[in-house]
Amino acid sequence: MAFKGWTEIIAMQVKEYFGQYGVSNINESLTKKLKSWQDVEMKIGITGDSGAGKSSYINAIRGIDDEDKEAAKTGPRETTVKPTSYDHPTNPKIKFWDLPGIGTTNYPDLETYCEKVKLETYNAFLIFTNNRFTEIDNKLVKKIRSIDKRFFFICAKIDQEVRAEKRKRSFNEDAMLEEIRRDCLKNLVDEGSNQLSNEQNIFLISNHYPDKWEFDRLTQAILDALPTYQRESLILSLGILSPDLLQRKVQVLKRRMWMVASLSAGVAVVPLPGVSAATDLVLITREIRFYKSQLGLPDKGTPGFAMLCVDTQRQVADFCSMVANTSNVGVFMAAYASQQAAEEVTRFIIPLVGLLAAGAMSFANTYLCLKHCLEQMEQTALLVHKEAFQNVQKD
């Protein structure tokens, strides 16, 4: 049966949740859970050589320009003298901490550094280098490892190095990157010459070209280093930078669907004459708008929209008009509500949560509508990303 795979998945998610929390105050607790990604706190510590591109990285990952009012100050002579935190633009609970380098006046040695910076309060560390990792970096890594935190080594400004080397007739980019990686690795050793890290933890990036080299691999690695709840929160907080991240967003959004569907079913259980259908649509419209912003579909009239080809513009415009008001979402829902599919889902849901039985049809239809909509939006978002990427390449 075509629906079996995913109906079983929702069935499991619903069962687990209801098993754990019961069904009392279900509306309140699900509404809270849907918003909870914004409440997860996280601190990413960014440290290393001055001028190595730390502040520029913070701006790049936050998706803002170096010259924005909110941006971390960057420049050849701009040095961070005390730890400064930068909020994520869409989620202020996520903080990137621009930490001063060890060996600067206020932090002459590792001991003073650890005491003032309080390493244990961070979730992960990024260590930037100008050209090679030094003994002090290695001591810091040992310390970070001893408190069981994850760390990544970053060589930024790869664009600069590639540009400089390109002048040579024998230039081979892959060989050059491999050599930089090997050189970094050679210096990442403790006093007993034991390797402190492997190649996987070294990232060659450019803050000025985040869609090239290993910027995206670094984003994925940071996400993978976090516990699930922090990972999901960060995935939803990041702007779209790559197809991989887009797919991760879709996965996280899919895991929310049953909650939205349960809320819509909950409304149906307590019928408020003339209100329940409208309330459902408000909830669903809000969620579909969330998909649209999460997947980075541009609004009509924006420069991002203008750059797309005509066919993609048409697809994006269709989504824009759909989410413009609840009645358009209602029309969309009516078109995709499938009796057969809904009955299929309903059969799974009723035995699981008796209280939801009366709203099981509403659950199924909401779920199917959201699923269909997200899948369509994902396809369009991939096109948008591809075309935006092609435009960057042309620059």
Ligand SMILES: Nc1nc2c(ncn2[C@@H]2O[C@H](COP(=O)(O)OP(=O)(O)O)[C@@H](O)[C@H]2O)c(=O)[nH]1
């Ligand atoms: N070409 C290039 N320049 C960069 C890159 N990252 C930073 N820079 C430049 O390097 C200088 C120092 O960067 P900044 O982020 O302030 O370094 P920080 O001291 O480690 O915070 C600035 O002029 C940046 O514009 C990069 O990836 N590529």
Ligand SMILES: [Mg+2]
């Ligand atoms: Mg700086």
